[in-house]
Amino acid sequence: MRDIYFEQDANYEGRFTVPTLYDKTTKQIVNNESSEIIRMLYYAFDDLLPRDSPQRKLDLFPSHLRKQIEETNEWTYHDINNGVYKSGFATWVAASSSS
Numbered sequence: 001m002r003d004i005y006f007e008q009d010a011n012y013e014g015r016f017t018v019p020t021l022y023d024k025t026t027k028q029i030v031n032n033e034s035s036e037i038i039r040m041l042y043y044a045f046d047d048l049l050p051r052d053s054p055q056r057k058l059d060l061f062p063s064h065l066r067k068q069i070e071e072t073n074e075w076t077y078h079d080i081n082n083g084v085y086k087s088g089f090a091t092w093v094a095a096s097s098s099s
Contacts, residue, residue: 004029035077 001016008029021030021037031037042061049056061069
């Protein structure tokens with residue numbers, strides 16, 4: 001990952017984050033935000049599939065489930081993905097009791 005980030009910017013000083021969606025052809029980072037990558041995967045690559053491909057008919061973001069999918073994505077991001085990130089800044093650890 002380090003090499004990919006420096007390939008984009010030789011003076012990069014930030015964190016090397018994953019997930020990262022990387023275009024090997026153009027050698028560019030497309031995106032490194034997990035929630036945006038998830039949304040891109042719904043339809044962004046459909047044009048790469050053959051016209052008669054059964055996968056092209058697969059709707060990963062059906063209109064009747066969009067509200068529920070977005071709610072789940074929000075929960076996952078805030079309580080899991082971002083929760084793990086925030087735990088890295090914790091100044092104390094709560095003691096747990098063992099049974």
